[in-house]
Amino acid sequence: MSAPRVSGGTVAVVLNWNGAEHTLRCVAALERSRPRAPAVVVVDNASDDDSVARIKAALPHVKLHVAASNLGYGGGINVGIRLALERGAERVLVLNNDVEVEPDCVAHLESALDADDRIGIVGPMVLLPGDERRIWAAGGEVTHRQNVSRLRGHGRVWNGCFRDDAPVDYVPGAALLVRRAVFERAGVFDESFFCYMEDVEFGQRAARAGFENRYVARAIAVHDASASTGGGYTAARKYMNAVNSVHFLRRHGSVRGWIGLVVFDVLAWPLAFVVAAARGRGGAAWAKLVGLKDGWLGRAVTPERAQRFMKTGARRA
Helix, strand or coil: CCCCCCCCCEEEEEEECCCHHHHHHHHHHHHCCCCCCCEEEEEECCCCCCHHHHHHHHCCCCEEEECCCCCHHHHHHHHHHHHHHHCCCCEEEEEECCEEECCCHHHHHHHHHHCCCCEEEEEEEEECCCCCCEEEECCEEECCCCCCEEECCCCCECCCCCCCCEEECECCCCEEEEEHHHHHHHCCCCHHHCCCCHHHHHHHHHHHCCCEEEEEEEEEEEECHHHCCCCCCCHHHHHHHHHHHHHHHHHHCCHHHHHHHHHHHHHCHHHHHHHHHHCCCHHHHHHHHHHHHHHHCCCCCCHHHHCCCCCCCCCCC
8 A cells, every 4th residue: 555645744764673662652642632633654674573474564654664674773864764754754753663643743843953953953852761860862962072962961860951942063863854855955974984973974964055953942752762772882883972972973073072982982991891891891992993993994883893892783772
C-alpha cells in the first residue's frame, strides 16, 4: 500500500536498527501528538533481528523502508528525508527511535519554525528518562574544546533553566525539525560521518546557507540515550566521535578549533586515559586515541573500521 502524499505538512523520519520496541514507543508517542499527528516514515537500517516483522505487524499504516545494508545514521536518515520530501513534506522531523515526544512537542516546534523564514532548524528540550528530570540537551554548541562540541545543559537537573527560546550552533540529531528549504539549499546529512557529529556539521552548513538553528523551550521530548550505542563513555562512541571531530574540523575548522583539538583531545589524552582506566573505561579511552589517529590519517568511519568497537551497530546515543 503506497503512503498518501503530504501537502505542506510535517513528516517524521525514525531510524530503526535492532530496536523495534523503542521504535514502536517512538511512533506511539508521535501518534498522540496534538492537535494532529505527523505522518511517519520508518527506515530500518538492515536489522538482523525481528524488527522488520514486528514493525510491519504493529504499524501497517506507517511507511516502512528496509535498507539492504547498514547505511549509518546519516545514510539511513537521508533515505527517510528523501522519502518525506517526495511526499511533499514542508517540514521533516528527524527522531532517534529512542526518543518520545510529549503530545504538544511537534506543534511547538512547527510554530517556532513557521514564525520566521530565517529559522531553518528547531529542536526541543530533550530530557533523560527518570524522576530527576535531567537534561540531555537544550541545543548544542561548537566549543573548540574537548570533543569540539557539547550538548547545552547536559546532565543538569531541569529546574527552570533554559526556559527561553534561543539560537544555537546546532540542534542535536536525536530530535530536530527541519524546513524543506534547508535541504534544498544546504543538502542533507553528510553520510561520510556515518555516525556522530553529522548533526553538528549539518547545523553549521545550514547556518552558512543563511538559516538559524534554534532551541525551542516549550517543546519537550525524552531520550533514552543508553539505548543506542550505549550512551556516555563507550568505545564505539569515543572512536566515532574522535574520527568525526577531525573530519568536522577539516570541513568547518579554524585555527582556534585545531588548537582546541590538539590541546584538549590530543595532549590531554594521557591524563584522560589514566582517569578512564581507574574507572574501568580504559578501552573507551584507547578507542578515542585510535579514532584521533584515523581522523588525522583521513580515514572515515565505516562499519568495518568501527566494528571492533561497536557491539550494537550504527545508531546514535
